[in-house]
Amino acid sequence: MNELYVGALINGLLIGAVYALIATGLNLIFGVMRVVNFAHGEMVVIGMYMGYGLWRLTGWPPIATIPFALIGLFAMGYGFQRWIGNAFVARPQHVQFVLYIGLALVITGVHAVIFGPDPMGIQSAASFDVYRVAGLRIDATRLHAALAACVLIALLWAWLRFSLTGKALHAAADNLLGARAIGIRTNHIFALAMGMGAACAGAAGALLAPLYDTQPYLASEFTLLAFIIVIVGGLASLPGALLGGVLVGVAEAFAAVVIEPSAKSLFSYGLLIIVLVLMPQGLLGGRQGAGR
Amino acid sequence: MSALLSVDQLQSGYEGVAILNGIDLHVDRGETVAVVGANGAGKTTLIRTLGGLLKPRAGSILFDAKEMAGSASDRVCEAGLAHVPEGRQLFATLSVEDNLRLGGHLNRSRARMVRNLTRVYDIFPRLGERRRQQAGSLSGGEQQMVAIGRALMAEPILMMLDEPSLGLSPIMVATLFDVIGQLNRDGISILLVEQNVAESLAVAARGYVLENGEVVLAGTSAALLGDDRVRRAYLGL
Numbered sequence: 001m002n003e004l005y006v007g008a009l010i011n012g013l014l015i016g017a018v019y020a021l022i023a024t025g026l027n028l029i030f031g032v033m034r035v036v037n038f039a040h041g042e043m044v045v046i047g048m049y050m051g052y053g054l055w056r057l058t059g060w061p062p063i064a065t066i067p068f069a070l071i072g073l074f075a076m077g078y079g080f081q082r083w084i085g086n087a088f089v090a091r092p093q094h095v096q097f098v099l100y101i102g103l104a105l106v107i108t109g110v111h112a113v114i115f116g117p118d119p120m121g122i123q124s125a126a127s128f129d130v131y132r133v134a135g136l137r138i139d140a141t142r143l144h145a146a147l148a149a150c151v152l153i154a155l156l157w158a159w160l161r162f163s164l165t166g167k168a169l170h171a172a173a174d175n176l177l178g179a180r181a182i183g184i185r186t187n188h189i190f191a192l193a194m195g196m197g198a199a200c201a202g203a204a205g206a207l208l209a210p211l212y213d214t215q216p217y218l219a220s221e222f223t224l225l226a227f228i229i230v231i232v233g234g235l236a237s238l239p240g241a242l243l244g245g246v247l248v249g250v251a252e253a254f255a256a257v258v259i260e261p262s263a264k265s266l267f268s269y270g271l272l273i274i275v276l277v278l279m280p281q282g283l284l285g286g287r288q289g290a291g292r
Numbered sequence: 293m294s295a296l297l298s299v300d301q302l303q304s305g306y307e308g309v310a311i312l313n314g315i316d317l318h319v320d321r322g323e324t325v326a327v328v329g330a331n332g333a334g335k336t337t338l339i340r341t342l343g344g345l346l347k348p349r350a351g352s353i354l355f356d357a358k359e360m361a362g363s364a365s366d367r368v369c370e371a372g373l374a375h376v377p378e379g380r381q382l383f384a385t386l387s388v389e390d391n392l393r394l395g396g397h398l399n400r401s402r403a404r405m406v407r408n409l410t411r412v413y414d415i416f417p418r419l420g421e422r423r424r425q426q427a428g429s430l431s432g433g434e435q436q437m438v439a440i441g442r443a444l445m446a447e448p449i450l451m452m453l454d455e456p457s458l459g460l461s462p463i464m465v466a467t468l469f470d471v472i473g474q475l476n477r478d479g480i481s482i483l484l485v486e487q488n489v490a491e492s493l494a495v496a497a498r499g500y501v502l503e504n505g506e507v508v509l510a511g512t513s514a515a516l517l518g519d520d521r522v523r524r525a526y527l528g529l
Contacts, residue, residue: 164393164394164397167386167390167393167394168394168397170383170385170386170390171383171386171390171394174383174384174385174386175381175382175383175384177345177377177381178377178380178381178382178383179383179394180344180345180365181343181345181365181375181376181377181381182365182369182374182375182394182395182397182442182443182446183365183366183367183368183369183370183397183398183446184366184394184397185364185366
């Protein structure tokens with residue numbers, strides 16, 4: 001019985017790391033532009049289809065899709081923001097909502113047209129691989145996904161913290177007028193933030209492809225999940241995204257053990273409500289800007 | 293046309309509101325020029341339009357023989373026209389040094405980042421002591437030093453300062469105008485926009501008086517300081 005809970009805890013931590021990658025992307029976009037990316041879950045699903053597609057074509061594990069997902073989703077996010085989204089940054093929020101919800105609907109529609117509505121799962125012998133550590137069985141696919149997610153999050157944090165371009169993202173989030181006054185190309189910076197955020201979502205999708213059956217309508221679940229994590233962890237806080245992701249992952253895993261797998265949303269929303277009541281700023285929220 | 297900055301019939305404003313109604317002014321190489329006027333005269337609109345933050349409706353901005361009207365701020369800064377904005381507009385949660393480094397990110401200056409940092413710390417030793425501190429935690433005077441240092445990092449030919457003395461103590465204001473004089477002697481041309489008429493005309497060679505978006509008076513500082521209208525309206529004499 002004890003083993004069951006420890007197993008759930010480990011599974012929750014592992015999937016939570018991937019959730020954290022999704023939420024980190026959402027938080028980066030919000031932190032820099034104060035724009036909510038309603039198409040975030042759809043971008044995750046693009047990554048899932050890329051993972052599935054590459055596996056079908058080559059038999060490679062979806063983790064090998066990461067470079068493609070990063071580059072592809074970065075290009076898409078950058079291009080969309082640069083040539084469409086930037087015109088909406090200074091507009092009222094409800095106008096932005098329509099734009100990004102529109103983008104979400106378009107992506108889901110395109111998925112439905114290309115792949116159809118049926119779930120597509122990766123069936124490979126590798127999905128039964130396990131590591132045995134101290135009598136525990138750790139799912140290899142999940143462990144690899146979690147490690148890859150942690151590496152990507154760490155790289156993104158380091159880039160934001162130490163590179164001059166990363167600091168320019170902070171600067172634009174902190175004082176847009178000041179950033180423009182010293183010649184920071186804020187259109188480029190906004191597009192970079194969206195590209196990076198989309199790349200996080202896409203890479204997370206590629207990691208999730210072997211764990212969930214991919215279908216177009218999964219997207220809104222991921223968008224909601226990312227919102228919950230971001231609100232639990234704290235808006236615009238990158239450590240908050242990590243903490244929130246792990247907490248939600250663990251809460252869902254315990255739901256599966258204690259009640260049943262379909263009850264996982266009950267637990268994550270329960271967590272959301274508790275945090276909103278006790279700490280409305282989120283666990284690590286209350287500070288402004290990206291990456292802090 | 294040998295002027296470094298030459299502004300001709302510049303019109304600008306915000307959505308639906310015209311603020312500048314045809315401004316003519318120029319700054320020669322090596323000069324310090326003041327633009328003075330009351331609140332709402334259009335001084336900040338002028339600086340923001342010159343700096344590429346606002347698109348002019350008409351007119352021309354010739355800087356270093358290049359037409360800048362309508363160019364975005366990154367091109368203006370790359371050309372060597374630096375902007376120290378009103379209210380400083382620092383990156384409050386970043387360190388002093390990060391604020392300065394971001395000022396030096398332009399192609400024109402990036403390669404000499406370290407040398408320029410040393411130069412700024414030489415001019416403002418206080419900033420060197422506080423380089424790791426968050427810019428938002430500094431005093432108003434120190435923040436103004438960061439704002440000027442950040443602009444210096446771009447190795448400007450001409451520096452525009454928008455109300456740099458705003459909210460500073462009298463001692464700090466005196467120090468600030470000393471620094472502006474020093475920068476000018478180091479070869480940087482200065483366009484100074486101020487409500488503080490006496491001090492800014494003391495440091496500038498020439499000045500323009502702005503009222504309701506128009507230049508109503510122009511001349512040498514001495515002539516302006518001696519003008520009855522200026523004395524009554526701005527100096528309270």
